[in-house]
Amino acid sequence: MSTNHPFDGLSEFLALAKRLSVRQAAHDLGKTPGAVSQSLQRLEQRLGVSLFQRTTRRMALTEAGAELLARVEPAAHAIVSGLEDAAQSAMEPSGTLRLLVERLALPHVLEPVLPVFRQAWPNLRLDITVSNRHDDFVSEGYDAGISIGSYIAQDMIAVRIAKPFNWAVFGSPDYFRRKGRPRAVGDLVTHECIVFRRPEKGDIYRWEFLENGVAVRFDPAGAITVNDGELMRSLAVLGQGLIYSSTFHTSRELAAGMLEPALLDCSPGRDGLFLYFPKSARNQPKLRAFIEICAQVLNR
Incomplete structure (x- = not known):
């Protein structure tokens, strides 16, 4: 079974076809003239055809050599270009x-x-x-x-x-005026909560707190359940209930005074x-x- 790679000898063939000189082709490839000649001989033996006519003074492509060059040279240029592009992509953003x-x-x-x-x-x-x-x-x-x-x-x-941001309870100023502001997690049972169903999982999002060093989870209850965070915040702005969110998600509403935080000191941690x-x-x-x-x- 032959161990020759299909590309063996092609670089020498292309260099010789360009220079029509073993010495000059060897210089281009950084090899000895003898190594270039041997590679060409092995290629011709593998193909069963002569690719160059040789005399003591000159070289010329045979008809078979010219046909091979016409087929291989464009592919060689494409390979070189592809390698150059790959190397370039390793240095600057592309794709x-x-x-x-x-x-x-x-x-x-x-x-x-x-x-x-x-x-x-x-x-x-x-x-x-x-x-x-x-x-x-x-x-x-x-x-x-x-x-x-x-x-x-x-x-x-x-x-x-x-x-970094904190998780907390948020409500509108109007809601807090009407219903009061929860001071502890247990106070939430008397409030109207807007329930959030996570769209990616379909479950109800539980409210998490850290009260007196103890992790506490609260299952919100209310007349409104939504699966969209933007809608949830809009409803809270309208005074329809309290929501569980973060200072990041509600940053615009907080800056505009449309929402206010509660139980911020019970935030489970900075995210x-x-x-x-x-x-x-x-x-x-x-x-x-x-x-x-x-x-x-x-x-x-």
Whole structure:
């Protein structure tokens, strides 16, 4: 069984076809003239045909050699070009950056970041999927995702891209005037709570607190159940009940005075929004470029 590789001798053949000189072809390839001649002989033996006419003074392609050159040379140029492109892509961002992004990151991360990123790298393509389901991150071929830190798998690298935030109860000023403000987790049983059903799992989201150093979970009850965070916050602004959310999700409503926090001192801990990706992707130039722009824009 032959152990020859189909490409064996082709680089020598192409160099000889270009130079029509064993000595000059050997110089181009960084080999000895004898090594080049032997490679050509093995190629001709394998093909069963002479590729060059040789005399003591000159070389010329045979008809078979000219036909082989016409077929092989364009492919060789394509291979060289492909290798150069691959090497270039290892140095600067190129191709398509595929992101899996939670909806809450759109106004706080993507809207401010994308214009700057596109201006910096106009030839880099973006493929963005907005979803709260990140189960198929690896199998779907995403380069990176944006999610709340506590939801990210342990084997991922996570880079914080937003300031830490706290989980708490929120209501409108009008609601608190009418119903009062809960001072302890137990007070919530007397309040109207807007229930959130997680769209990605279909279960009711339980409210979590840390009261006197003890973890406490509360099952909210109320006349309204929703599966959309934006709608939930809008209903709270309208005074329809209390919601469980974070200072990050409600930052715009808090800044405008449309919502106020309660039980903030019972927050279960500080969380954050992170860009995450597998270890195998950490050296991708396109991903490094996105991380740098996020740091530049979001840390202002």
